[in-house]
Amino acid sequence: MNSPTSSAAGTQQEGLGSIRLERDAQQHLATLVVSSGRSGNPMTAAMVRTLSRRLAELSVDDDIKVIVIRGEGGDLTCGADPAEAEQVFKDAPGGAAKRVPSQRARLAVMDDLWWGPDGLYTRVLRCPKVTLLAAQGLCLDVGLYLALCCDLVLADETAVFGSPRWRHVGVDGDLSMLVAAVGLKRAKDLLIFSSRWTAEQALDAGLIDEVMPAEALEARVAHLAAFCTQVMRDAIAAEKRVVFASLAKLQIGTGFATAAAVGAWASNLHFQPGEFNFLREARDQGLEAAIDAARRHAE
Amino acid sequence: MIDVDLHNLVAVVTMGDGDRLASADIGYAQQLRDAIRDSADLDTVKAIVLRSADPDFFPPLSASQRQAAQRVRASQPRAWHAAFCAPTGLYQNLAYCKKFTLTQVAGPCAGPGSMLVLCTDHTVCADDARFEAPFADLPESNMVLAMLTLRLNRAKGWVLGEDDWDAAQAQAAGLVNRVTTRQALAGAAIEAAQAAARIPLDGVAMTKLLLEAFLDTQGIGQEFDMAPLYADALRLAELDDAQESTR
DSSP, X not given: OOOTTOEEEEEEEOSSSEEEEEEETTTTEEEEEEEOSSTTOOBOHHHHHHHHHHHHHHHTXXXXXXXXXXXXXXXXXXXXXXXXXXXXXXXXXXXXXXXXXXXXXXXXXXXXXXXXXXXXXXXXXXXXSEEEEEEOSEEETHHHHHHHHXXXXXXXXXXXXXXXXHHXXXXXXOOHHHHHHHOHHXXXXXXXXXXXXXXXXXXXXXXXXXXXXXXXXHHXXXXXXXXXXXXXXXXXXXXXXXXXXXXXXXXXXXXXXXXXXXXXXXXXXXXXXXXXXXXXXXXXXXXXXXXXXXXXXXX | OEEEEEETTEEEEEETTGGGXXXXXXXXXXXXXXXXXXXXXXXXXXXXXXXXXXSSSBOOOOHHHHHHHHHHHHHOHHHHHHHHTSTTSHHHHHHTOSSEEEEEEOSEEOTHHHHHHHHSSXXXXXXXXXEOOSTXXXXXXXXXXXXXXXXXXXXXXXXXXXXOEEHHHHHHHTSOSEEEOHHHHHHHHHHHHHHHTTSOHHHHHHHHHHHHHHHHHXXXXXXXXXXXXHHHHHHHHHHHHHHHHHO
């Protein structure tokens, strides 16, 4: 960790892509930049683990009051890297024992990457610092949940929110935050129809806080982050604890536990004749062809 | 008469004489529940559309319907509870249905119609639709469901406000998902159901399981359990009103 008074930046390279940390102790601000270097900014499992680890470190960094999360290259993220859709389970303990990854491996991955105590969504949702998401371009799948878990979400007009993956496997995440943010029937619109909301639609629904022209996003994020850093550390900590207490009353933790279990089951579906099976398509035709077929299926 | 038409992974349940629900007709509620449950049990069905055979979905309750419903609740409280509010009843079967459910609404939508809308996953309505809060008439109305759907302030506004909501207001509040013309309504509802039916059958089951778990944590079932108490409160309020008017 850098000294409390220095302004510093560091990059953590992990496999494909990176999570870059820009830490400014004097401004009490840390920025985590999602940068896969690929179209849409897909997040590999290694990137997700790095992002979670960085959040854990910043959570106990007394010099930091505000954490900004943003993407590089025009998109926040199109979601978890589809190239790893099956491999991520095979790499988990017990995952490679048979041709089809075991249920325990699937459960472990869901817990480890996303919903468990060290998972990304828990780390963001329960972060004791102010979390601010700069949303632009594709904010899908992981991007949607980052929007739900962060305290404040500013988006530019290019931002789109949703989870197209649900079209192919059904819904496998936490619903409690989504329903609390946008209401039950609107949430189901995203869930059942895999709708993609524009920034304006997301604002109307209550998913995000502000929309602005693309050229204004960076300055507005900087302004709001600077404003939040003026708040006393103790006040931030106290307010966040009040939020955590409310989350508990809303049974958000129960929702996360359910999401881990259902996510593991949903990764191992049986398909009826005529139903679209992304993993089989990827195995038989290659990843790009499978992604194209998935798009056609959704139209 | 309740008609069920199965086609291309979608069941369309058409309610003839749907206003019998307004009189708390226990037999009719059981028939409608069975139509929904039996359709949901089929592997060849992924989505269920609920609609009225009449041009209007559910007109506001008449005084005679209110009195008839009150008589049923007073004389057959257990049978009424089992048919409407209990886990075996109409509304919980719809709210916890294991397939996707949609309502197709034109014209006025009040009382049981509004409860059917609250209990289904998705609602497509005509631009002339008007939505009346069901709470004054139906003790089985579920406030938790309304709060989850509309969020707290809007739910209170709907319940306590003077006016019903037009289609645009209902959509803005999150009660309705799509608004279209009367002419395009049936097609839009089927189109939405078929779009929902593109999710794999296992995915539909998983999605609904997740929703069910969520509704349980939020107290939907507990609120339905309160219905007999609300029924008593409604009966006492009506008695008070009657006494007041004779003074």
